[in-house]
Amino acid sequence: MPFTALGLGPKITKAVREAGYEEPTPIQTKAIPAILEGRDVIGVAQTGTGKTAAFVLPMLEKMQTRGPSRCMRALVIAPTRELVVQIEENVQAYGRHLHLKYKTIYGGVGEQPQIDALRRGVDFVVATPGRLMDLMGRNFVDFKDIEFVVLDEADRMLDMGFLPSIRKIVAKLPKTRQTLLFSATLSKDIEGIAKDFLKDPVIVQIGARATPAELVSQQVIEVSKAAKADLLIHLLKDKALEMVLVFSRTKHGADKIARKLAAAGITTATLHSNRTQGQRMLALKKFRSGEVRCLIATDIAARGIDVEKISHVVNFDFPPQPEDYVHRIGRTGRAHAIGDAISFVAPDEIADLRQLERFLGRGIPRTKVEGFDARASEVAAAESAAKYNAVNQGARRQSDGGRREGQAHRTGGRPGSGRPAPSRDGGNARRFDRPQGRPAAASTTSSRDGRPAQTSAPSSGRLEKRTNPFDATPWKNRQSRPSSGRSGGPGGRRRP
Numbered sequence: 001m002p003f004t005a006l007g008l009g010p011k012i013t014k015a016v017r018e019a020g021y022e023e024p025t026p027i028q029t030k031a032i033p034a035i036l037e038g039r040d041v042i043g044v045a046q047t048g049t050g051k052t053a054a055f056v057l058p059m060l061e062k063m064q065t066r067g068p069s070r071c072m073r074a075l076v077i078a079p080t081r082e083l084v085v086q087i088e089e090n091v092q093a094y095g096r097h098l099h100l101k102y103k104t105i106y107g108g109v110g111e112q113p114q115i116d117a118l119r120r121g122v123d124f125v126v127a128t129p130g131r132l133m134d135l136m137g138r139n140f141v142d143f144k145d146i147e148f149v150v151l152d153e154a155d156r157m158l159d160m161g162f163l164p165s166i167r168k169i170v171a172k173l174p175k176t177r178q179t180l181l182f183s184a185t186l187s188k189d190i191e192g193i194a195k196d197f198l199k200d201p202v203i204v205q206i207g208a209r210a211t212p213a214e215l216v217s218q219q220v221i222e223v224s225k226a227a228k229a230d231l232l233i234h235l236l237k238d239k240a241l242e243m244v245l246v247f248s249r250t251k252h253g254a255d256k257i258a259r260k261l262a263a264a265g266i267t268t269a270t271l272h273s274n275r276t277q278g279q280r281m282l283a284l285k286k287f288r289s290g291e292v293r294c295l296i297a298t299d300i301a302a303r304g305i306d307v308e309k310i311s312h313v314v315n316f317d318f319p320p321q322p323e324d325y326v327h328r329i330g331r332t333g334r335a336h337a338i339g340d341a342i343s344f345v346a347p348d349e350i351a352d353l354r355q356l357e358r359f360l361g362r363g364i365p366r367t368k369v370e371g372f373d374a375r376a377s378e379v380a381a382a383e384s385a386a387k388y389n390a391v392n393q394g395a396r397r398q399s400d401g402g403r404r405e406g407q408a409h410r411t412g413g414r415p416g417s418g419r420p421a422p423s424r425d426g427g428n429a430r431r432f433d434r435p436q437g438r439p440a441a442a443s444t445t446s447s448r449d450g451r452p453a454q455t456s457a458p459s460s461g462r463l464e465k466r467t468n469p470f471d472a473t474p475w476k477n478r479q480s481r482p483s484s485g486r487s488g489g490p491g492g493r494r495r496p
């Protein structure tokens with residue numbers, strides 16, 4: 001179906017053609033006519049489905065046909081700065097043949113250009129809730145001409161605690177307006193805010209609730225924590241992993257992974273909230289252009305990253321929340337590309353994996369990486385930790401001695417007569433004499449049901465690619481459920 005069949009005019013369809021889109025995606029086919037008709041819409045779609053164009057295209061179409069105004073007419077609220085910038089890039093591209101003014105409003109950058117733009121008059125604003133509230137509080141924002149408001153990635157905004165701000169913002173908007181809400185999941189909370197903010201909405205749902213993008217093939221590699229970095233370096237020997245987004249649970253962890261990859265000669269950048277806005281934009285730019293091969297990110301910072309051609313997403317740390325998994329893997333396989341998601345799962349993350357599998361209603365195949373010596377990595381990690389602890393203990397003994405010496409001078413006691421200070425790691429240094437954790441991942445035949453793993457990788461680090469690794473049989477149609485962990489498992493039919 002062509003874009004013109006959805007009711008979009010020549011200027012918008014020209015821009016869409018120039019963006020290289022040949023036909024609308026399913027969410028666009030369903031949402032665009034409803035929005036053009038003037039309906040409020042709840043769009044349940046993951047990122048990567050083309051949801052941004054699904055709301056931006058009809059909004060621009062309607063805005064160009066109603067004359068100009070000096071005040072803000074369209075407001076999109078999104079959870080992160082990165083997503084705001086990305087949405088605005090799309091608005092610029094789709095609206096390039098229109099005479100409308102667009103502006104982003106978000107924190108972490110100077111506010112004056114944003115204030116100046118609001119004063120001069122701007123038609124279309126994309127904003128994060130925090131900075132917008134700030135500028136509203138100082139009367140720089142005039143909502144009287146608002147025709148459209150969009151809450152994008154509403155589920156994430158709720159998770160991030162933005163609901164009170166959103167309520168305050170929506171309370172200031174004119175009652176006669178069109179409201180669009182997009183969310184990857186349709187939870188009770190989302191239904192609640194939809195009831196408060198939307199009028200008689202049309203629900204446009206793509207696929208099942210919160211299932212990962214269909215085009216992303218997924219696999220799990222069971223590996224001890226200590227061996228994860230080496231495993232990643234091993235996998236990166238495969239040139240097929242050309243543009244890799246790596247997720248770390250913490251900012252500190254992200255920096256650590258980046259250092260290890262850099263030491264192995266792999267170009268990396270990091271994206272997390274300890275980095276300035278400028279550093280984050282630069283990291284994204286380098287990743288997009290291919291200057292760096294790996295981008296190491298935390299969940300919040302990676303939210304909404306739209307980088308075309310991400311070849312692989314690696315969950316270095318497995319996400320405790322199934323929704324985060326869905327968002328993470330949605331970074332690859334965007335639009336019509338095939339992407340791969342590889343999850344490293346340490347023994348203490350197995351429970352989170354099981355929870356995800358119950359959430360998805362299907363199992364994720366375990367992969368065996370041949371030629372990777374996890375045991376050697378564990379031993380090396382243990383040795384380096386022991387060395388670190390020994391150096392630390394030595395330094396501490398010295399400083400304790402010094403302290404005690406100082407005390408002795410003051411109290412007249414004998415230097416060094418105190419009991420040895422307990423080590424700061426509670427005596428854990430000894431723990432590293434022998435590596436802990438699971439045996440090497442290379443030796444695990446780790447399909448959950450104990451059958452041989454489906455996939456193996458030769459020593460080049462190459463993972464065997466499958467066209468569709470899902471076991472598509474819903475759990476409810478199977479003999480046993482995944483939570484049992486011992487029996488059952490993904491016992492159903494497997495697609496080739």
Ligand code: AMP
Nearest residue numbers: 021023024025047048049050051052335
């Ligand atoms: P989104 O879900 O809005 O984050 O979009 C994901 C990606 O799909 C973006 O890179 C868009 O440029 C791209 N995209 C959106 N609509 C289409 C389309 N109809 N055909 C091809 N790519 C699209």
